[in-house]
C-alpha cells in the first residue's frame with residue numbers, strides 16, 4: 001500500500017519507489033514525524049521513534065526536542081516555526097490537535113498554484129491530515145502525495161479560518177522535516193547573474209543554516225532547493241534528503257540543528273516579506289515542496305527530480321515533443337537590427353538546419369536601448385516595416401518557426417503605458433520608485449494589471465502568429481507594498497504578485513497551447529519548479545561562455561532536467577567572459593541542454609559554419625536521448641580540470657558520453673571515466689569503431705585523451721548484438 005494507516009498504532013506510512021515517510025498521532029493528538037528514508041514494509045515503523053526523544057522537565061522543554069511534523073510557536077518550541085499565526089488577542093500560541101484524515105488515490109491540483117500532478121490515479125496516492133486549534137477555530141490541513149514510482153513526496157498546507165476572529169499568518173512552510181542526528185552536509189545552489197547555481201556543499205554545523213530570497217523572485221543568488229546528505233555521500237552513493245519548492249517568488253530554506261543535535265530541513269515563505277491576513281471563512285494555501293530521498297547519492301536524487309519535473313510538472317503540447325534547434329538574435333545584434341539583418345541571419349540559420357528563429361528584445365515601441373518602452377507591446381515599424389506578421393510570414397515561408405521575446409511584467413517610466421497608468425507599478429506613496437535597468441515592476445497583484453498583460457500579450461501572439469515566446473523578467477521587486485491593498489494586507493503583495501502572475505501564465509498558455517514558452521530572468525534568475533509548470537524550458541544563464549556553462553549546467557542539473565535548460569552557442573571572444581573556445585567545444589556544451597545559437601551566423605568562418613551544420617545534424621540525431629534520457633553527472637567541473645556527464649536511454653541501448661577538458665595539465669595520464677546505467681552483459685559500439693562490454697564501461701571505464709585547454713569530446717555508444 002502506498003499509504004498505510006495503522007489505526008491501533010496511529011501510524012501513517014507513505015511509500016513509493018525506494019522511499020518511505022512515516023507519521024504518528026500521539027495519544028494527545030499531536031502529529032509527530034517518525035521517519036523519512038529508505039523504503040520499509042508497511043507497519044515496520046513504530047511510534048518508538050518519536051517516544052525515544054528524551055523529555056526534560058524545565059530546561060529544555062520537551063516540546064523543543066520533539067519531532068513535530070508542524071512545529072508552531074508559544075508552547076515550548078523555540079526553533080523556526082513551520083506555521084506562525086498571530087491571533088486577534090495578539091498572541092502566537094497554537095495548539096493543534098489531530099481532527100481527522102483522508103487517504104485517496106491520485107492527486108488534487110493546488111488551486112491557482114503550480115504543482116506536480118498525476119495523470120492517472122494509480123500514479124500517486126494522497127493523504128490529508130486535519131489539525132485543529134479549537135480555541136481559534138483554525139483548521140490546518142497537511143497535504144501529502146506520494147508519487148508511486150519515485151517515492152517523491154509532494155507537501156503543502158492549507159490553513160482555514162473557521163473561527164470568528166481575523167488572524168494573521170506570519171510565516172508558513174510547505175515542509176519542515178526533522179531528521180535524526182546532524183551529521184550531514186548541506187547542499188544548495190548559490191550564484192549571481194552570469195554564474196547561477198554553483199553547487200555549495202558544507203558540513204551542517206550546529207546552528208541554523210539558511211538560504212533565502214527576498215527579491216520577489218526565486219533569484220540568481222539562491223535556488224529554492226536544499227539537500228542534506230551523509231558526509232560520505234557521493235554523486236552515486238549514500239543517503240540524500242532534498243527539498244525543492246514549486247514556487248517562483250521569495251522563499252526561505254533552512255537546515256537547523258535542535259538542542260539535541262537533531263536536524264530539521266524546511267522550505268517555505270520568507271517571513272520578512274510575507275504575512276497573510278485570514279478573515280473568518282477564508283483559507284490560505286501554501287505552495288508545494290517536493291521532498292526527495294535517495295540512497296543512491298546526488299545523481300539518484302537528481303534523476304528523481306528530472307523525471308518528475310519533465311513528465312509531471314511540465315505540461316502541454318511541448319512536454320513530450322522534441323524541442324526545436326533555435327537561433328536567437330540577442331548576442332548577434334542586441335537592439336540594433338533591421339528586418340534585412342534579421343532575415344539574413346534567418347536564411348543562414350535555415351541553411352544550417354536550424355528550425356526556430358527567435359527575435360529578442362528591441363522590436364517594440366521606441367526600444368533602441370534598455371531605457372524605454374516596456375509595456376508598449378506594439379511593433380516598431382521603423383525596424384520591421386511589415387510588422388510582426390510581415391516578419392513572421394517571411395520566416396515561416398523559409399520553413400522555420402518564429403519566436404519572440406517579451407518582458408510582460410515590467411514597465412518603463414518612458415512608456416505610453418506608464419504615462420497612462422503611473423500607479424500600475426509597485427510603489428509606495430511619497431517614496432522614490434527604485435529603478436533597475438531603467439524599469440519598474442508592474443503590480444501583478446492587481447486584477448486590472450493582470451488583465452492588461454493577458455490582453456496585450458495575447459494580441460502580440462495573435463498578430464505575430466508566434467510559435468515560441470521567451471518570457472523575460474529583468475529585475476527584482478522594490479516597494480513591494482501594493483497601495484491597492486489595505487495597509488494590513490500590504491505585506492501580502494509579493495505573494496499576491498506571484499498568484500497574479502500564475503493566473504496570467506495559466507490564461508495565456510491555455511489560450512495558445514501550441515506555443516513553446518521559455519521563461520527567463522536575466523538568464524536564470526527564476527529557474528524554478530513554479531515556472532516549469534507553465535513553461536517547459538528556461539534560459540539557463542545570460543553567460544554563454546562554454547566553460548562557465550559547464551559549471552552552470554552542472555549545478556542546474558542537481559534539480560532540473562536537461563530538457564528544461566536553454567543552451568546556446570555564442571560568438572568568441574565570449575561577450576560575458578572574453579574567453580575564446582572552439583566552435584566544436586561550444587556545441588558540445590550546448591548539446592547538454594536545449595540546443596541553439598545566439599550569434600551572427602552571417603559572420604562565421606566557413607570552417608565554423610561546417611562545424612555548426614554538422615552539430616545541428618548531430619543534435620537532430622541525439623535530442624531524443626538528451627531531452628528524455630537519464631542524465632548522470634560523472635565529473636564535476638569544480639576543479640577546473642575535467643567535466644563529464646552522460647545521457648542514457650530508458651532501454652540502455654544508447655548512451656552519450658560528454659567529456660570536457662577545462663585546463664590542460666602537462667604530463668598527466670589520460671582520464672578514465674566510468675559510465676553508469678548500462679547493461680553489463682551487452683556490447684556497446686562507440687562511434688569511433690571501438691566495441692566495449694557494458695561491464696567494462698561501467699566497472700573499469702574507458703580512457704579519454706583530451707589535450708589543450710577547453711577541448712571536448714562527445715561519444716555515442718549504441719548497443720549491438722556482436
Ligand code: GLA
Pocket residue numbers: 330360361405472474520521522523539542
Ligand atoms: C535578458 C535576457 C537576455 C536578453 C535580454 C534582452 O538579459 O536574459 O537573454 O533577452 O534580457 O534585453
